[in-house]
Amino acid sequence: MRQRPRHFSPSLSTHSPKMKARTIFGFSVSLILINLASILEKADENLLPAVYKEVSEAFNAGPTELGFLTFIMNFVQSASSPLAGILALRYDRPTVLATGTVCWAISTAAVGVSRHLHQLAFWRAINGFGLAIVIPALQSFIADSYKDGSHGTGFGLLSLVGAIGGIGGGILATIMAGQEFCGMPGWRFAFLMMASVSLVIGLLVYLFVDDPRKISPTYIEADVESVRSYQLGGKAGLARPSLWRDSLTAMKSVMKVQTFQIIVLQGIIGSLPWTSIVFFTMWFELIGFDHKSSAALNSLFAIGCATGSFMGGFIADRLSRIYPDSARVMCAQFSAFMGIPFSLILLTVIPQSVDYWFAYAATLLLMGLTISWCASCANNPMFAVVVPLKHRTMIYAFDRAFEGSFASLAAPAVGIVTERIYGYDSKSISLANGSPQGALALSRGLLTMMVIPFGVCVLFYSPLYLVFKRDRENAKMASSKEQELTYNLNGGLGLSI
Helix, strand or coil, X not given: CCEXXXXXXXXXXXXXXXXXXXXXXXXXXXXXXXXXXXXXXXXXXXXXXXXXXXXXXXXXXXXXXXXXXXXXXXXXXXXXXXXXXXXXXXXXXXXXXXXXXXXXXXXXXXXXXXXXXXXXXHHHHHHHHHHHHHHHHHHHHHHHHCXXXXXXXXXXXXXXXXXXXXXXXXXXXXXXXXXXXXXXXXXXXXXXXHHHHHHHHHHHHHHHCCCHHHCCHHHHHHHHHHHHHHHHHHHHCCCCCCHHHHXXXXXHHHHCCXXXXXXXXXHHHHHHHHHHHXXXXXXXXXXXXXXXXXXXXXXXXXXXXXXXXXXXXXXXXXXXXXXXXXXXXXXXXXXXXXXXXXXXXXXXXXXXXXXXXXXXXXXHHHHHHHHCCHHHHHHHHHHHHCCCHHHHHHHHHHHHHHHHHHHCCHHHHHHHHHHHHCCCCCCCCCCCCCCHHHHHHHHHHHHHXXXXXXXXXXXXXXXXXXXXXXXXXXXXHHHHHHHHHHHHHHHHHCCEC
């Protein structure tokens, strides 16, 4: 990996050519490529759920086995996420992102050529490892690229462009699934094609993306302080910087922040419905919708979520100027609450028939517009201001670790509830022409894993009204003290910035 420079001259200048951000027609090259990586990441995540029906037929797998494939990827991703925070302390984030992208590209290609279910499960686990490295680094990169007060818009935009990849990946896989390309099933060819594009994006990120830490005066000061510690370690016998000691310090700093604890607690429950949603494509096809109709429904939901995420972040940014301590929490609670009525309408009120495509389409679009705010309006922007700048990747990594590890249980839980409580039998149900009985059983399993978690999530956000302001002020005070100390020490050593 490309390591952050540790050997500086005694005098550093922020006007170094290496510290200028590259642009094309006024747009940051780094942000363009980062958003392209987000597009590919979301497309990769949506490939397998979009072809659950074909995978079920190819491997003779029911909802429980399919849910396990999602579980194993999400669990490995969650367990490995802290690694992103550790790597970001020592290496450039573009290098971390490129490494994760290559890892998920290789595993995506391997999924496309797997012949046995256990092979599929293994490579999905490797895919989760690659995503674990990429996602926290992406989030901290965005947090560093936008000013305070506009983080919601920044994260909303990232989600918006990422959704383009999710829509594209889902449509691509769903439409190609029923055809053959180069003598292989279309769903397998889609995985190989996605892997090739991901490799190219990974290479471009490595070559052309500049880490904000190289152009931010705050980060330059931090790097000077690291050099000072290293030089003193050689001269005065003090401890040299240690990756593991730095990582442990960052972990302790993140874990004791109450805002982080509360958001993670609600996220553990609030992520369950989103993990369950991977079964939507299979549910639509069990109702009787063909590949194109199912892809269109999923696309409308994804469009709603993408637009809603950007809209939620934008609204929260504006409201937080008036109510800086409570606006983001209120927006998040509104969004989580809206998941309850829309889940009930979608899964119980609308008749499960192909004659009601437009009713499903309208409901999914409105549902996506309103339930997708939490990450962009509250979670990610609040994480950005409750810890010091250098710990941002770590807080996003641990958020993924805790939330994802529990949320990964949702997919197999939907399968178990559907089969054992509501009577879904994969052996007696024909997937080729749809199955009203199977669709009803799956909808009830989805309903169980969506309505209750959405309601609990609303309640769990409430303590943030009391603790967010205090944690934000503590982080500001800590950053100010660090900068003042760095300035004084640098002056004492004759270092200039």
